[in-house]
Each structure stands twice: as structure tokens, then as C-alpha cells.
Amino acid sequence: xxxxxxxxxxxxxxxxxxxxxxxxxxxxxxxxxxxxxxxxxxxxxxxxxxxxxxxxxxxxxxxxxxxxxxxxxxxxxxxxxxxxxxxxxxxxxxxxxxxxxxxxxxxxxxxxxxxxxxxxxxxxxxxxxxxxxxxxxxxxxxxxxxxxxxxxxxxxxxxxxxxxxxxxxxxxxxxxxxxxxxxxxxxxxxxxxxxxxxxxxxxxxxxxxxxxxxxxxxxxxxxxxxxxxxxxxxxxxxxxxxxxxxxxxxxxxxxxxxxxxxxxxxxxxxxxxxxxxxxxxxxxxxxxxxxxxxxxxxxxxxxxxxxxx
Ligand code: RI2
Numbered sequence: 001x002x003x004x005x006x007x008x009x010x011x012x013x014x015x016x017x018x019x020x021x022x023x024x025x026x027x028x029x030x031x032x033x034x035x036x037x038x039x040x041x042x043x044x045x046x047x048x049x050x051x052x053x054x055x056x057x058x059x060x061x062x063x064x065x066x067x068x069x070x071x072x073x074x075x076x077x078x079x080x081x082x083x084x085x086x087x088x089x090x091x092x093x094x095x096x097x098x099x100x101x102x103x104x105x106x107x108x109x110x111x112x113x114x115x116x117x118x119x120x121x122x123x124x125x126x127x128x129x130x131x132x133x134x135x136x137x138x139x140x141x142x143x144x145x146x147x148x149x150x151x152x153x154x155x156x157x158x159x160x161x162x163x164x165x166x167x168x169x170x171x172x173x174x175x176x177x178x179x180x181x182x183x184x185x186x187x188x189x190x191x192x193x194x195x196x197x198x199x200x201x202x203x204x205x206x207x208x209x210x211x212x213x214x215x216x217x218x219x220x221x222x223x224x225x226x227x228x229x230x231x232x233x234x235x236x237x238x239x240x241x242x243x244x245x246x247x248x249x250x251x252x253x254x255x256x257x258x259x260x261x262x263x264x265x266x267x268x269x270x271x272x273x274x275x276x277x278x279x280x281x282x283x284x285x286x287x288x289x290x291x292x293x294x295x296x297x298x299x300x301x302x303x304x305x306x307x308x309x
Contacts, residue, residue: 005056009055009056009058023063027056042082042083046077063235105286110285120145130163133197150191156255199235205296208246237299
């Protein structure tokens with residue numbers, strides 16, 4: 001079973017599996033494999049799940065969807081610790097399947113709500129690659145809205161290329177820009193809306209997303225362009241209610257520049273930044289449109305199990 005867990009850990013760490021929702025789903029599926037291992041007692045099964053959960057959580061530190069999914073499944077395991085192993089396997093497998101289905105239906109609900117917000121002829125700018133944002137944009141297009149999209153390339157790993165490829169393959173007119181052209185493009189092309197995904201959303205309404213997002217939000221504020229975040233509630237951080245913030249992942253400098261190319265120069269490669277709640281107009285969640293000031297209430301309502309309330 002260690003092999004399965006190690007493989008998922010490596011896939012997430014190396015970003016072979018990436019995107020805040022996808023890493024949470026990959027970890028959930030792996031915990032289901034652990035639940036179905038041949039340990040003799042329920043206690044041993046829970047021990048195995050706890051070990052696997054700890055390892056998987058350490059694969060990437062910034063997207064709270066990963067620990068949220070794992071904590072939820074471990075919480076469900078604890079609640080069922082009194083039942084026999086066979087029944088426990090069946091029950092937990094069903095709960096994990098249900099949890100994954102809920103995440104997928106959250107995604108499609110956000111697409112539906114988000115598509116209503118997009119207007120005919122909108123020019124939308126997005127950053128990085130978010131399945132949630134792409135699904136929402138594709139839904140608006142399928143609804144008959146004649147939209148166009150501008151994608152940043154998203155250095156250093158160029159996830160913007162994935163976005164551009166997906167959207168243009170869907171038939172949507174798509175333009176790729178370098179990250180540093182964001183302000184110019186927003187001003188000269190007259191972008192109507194910026195829509196991005198999220199990795200972690202704090203109780204304060206501040207939001208952690210791919211490096212460069214906060215600069216784009218500042219530009220949007222200056223130019224009076226709507227700045228919209230599309231994210232499932234799994235990306236809300238209950239720990240932030242207790243003052244705890246996620247660690248901003250610092251990745252290998254080799255992603256930025258070939259090692260040894262600039263001897264003596266230090267390279268920083270933070271993968272995420274924090275966008276101030278004041279620069280965010282709305283969050284689109286599966287529960288509807290939420291202003292940054294309402295995140296606190298949604299967190300308390302939806303993550304009561306984690307907070308013991
Ligand atoms: P979905 C990604 O992180 C991006 O920051 C993206 O905005 C966010 O996850 C949400 O993605 P990375 O894994 O869950 O590329 O909307 O570092 O797909």
C-alpha cells in the first residue's frame with residue numbers, strides 16, 4: 001500500500017497531478033485504496049489512513065483543498081471507528097465516493113452560476129490553469145455567449161499554455177500573452193472581467209493563488225475591471241479562523257533558470273501569492289456568489305465538523 005501512497009505523493013509533488021481540486025481528488029482516491037487494504041482491524045485501517053494522509057498532505061503545502069479533503073475523510077473514519085473492518089471498508093469507500101462526487105458537482109454548479117455572470121461579448125483575462133475557471137468559460141460559450149479569452153503564459157511552468165490549448169480547442173477565440181503584458185492587455189484590449197481560480201481562501205476573504213495573481217488584481221482595481229474568483233468551498237481554510245495561514249510553496253530555482261547560468265545570483269521561485277480581499281469583487285462557489293466579507297460565515301457554516309462547532 002506504501003507504493004500507492006508514494007506514487008500519489010510523487011505525482012502531486014512533481015505536479016504531474018496539479019490544480020487545487022485535482023490534488024484533493026487524487027489524495028481522496030488514494031485513501032480509498034488504503035481503506036481497502038487487508039489490515040486485520042478497523043484500528044489498523046485508520047492507522048494506515050492516518051499515515052497515508054500525513055504523507056499526502058506534505059506533498060504540496062499551499063492548496064488547503066488537499067488537507068481539507070484528507071481531514072474530512074479521516075474525520076469520517078474516526079466517526080466510524082467502532083464498526084467491524086469489512087463494514088468499515090464498505091462504509092468509508094462509499095463516503096469517499098460521495099465526497100468525490102460532491103466535489104465534481106460543486107465544479108459543475110460553479111460553471112453554471114459563473115456562466116450566468118459572463119455577458120455576451122465579454123473579453124475575459126485568466127491566469128494560470130484552473131479547471132474551475134475553464135469549465136465556467138466553456139459553459140458560457142456553450143450557452144451561446146460570444147466571448148474571447150486572454151491567457152497569461154504563467155511563468156515559470158507555463159500552465160497558461162494548458163488553458164490556452166483547452167479553450168481554443170473548445171472553439172473559444174484565445175490570445176496568449178507574457179505575464180508582464182497583463183496591465184497593458186487589460187488596458188489596451190479593454191478586458192471586461194478577470195476570472196481566476198484559488199488554492200486557499202482565508203476567513204478574511206484574502207485569497208492564495210498562482211504567483212502573479214495579486215499583481216493582476218491590483219491592475220484590475222486600477223482599471224476598474226471586475227476581479228472574480230471561482231472556487232469550490234473545499235478551498236476555504238477553516239484553520240484561518242484560528243489564525244493559521246498556509247505556507248507559500250517555494251519551488252526549485254531550476255524551474256526559473258538553468259542551474260549555473262547566472263553564477264552568484266540567487267533565484268527566488270515562490271509558486272503562489274496572496275490577493276487582498278479588498279481587490280476581489282466576488283467569489284463564485286457552489287453555494288452561489290459570495291462577497292469577500294461573507295467568507296467568514298460560510299466557513300463557520302460549512303466546516304463546523306472540523307472546528308468542533
Ligand atoms: P483548480 C493551481 O495551482 C492554480 O493556482 C489554480 O488557480 C488553482 O490551482 C486552482 O485550480 P497549481 O497546482 O482547482 O498549478 O480550479 O500550482 O483546477
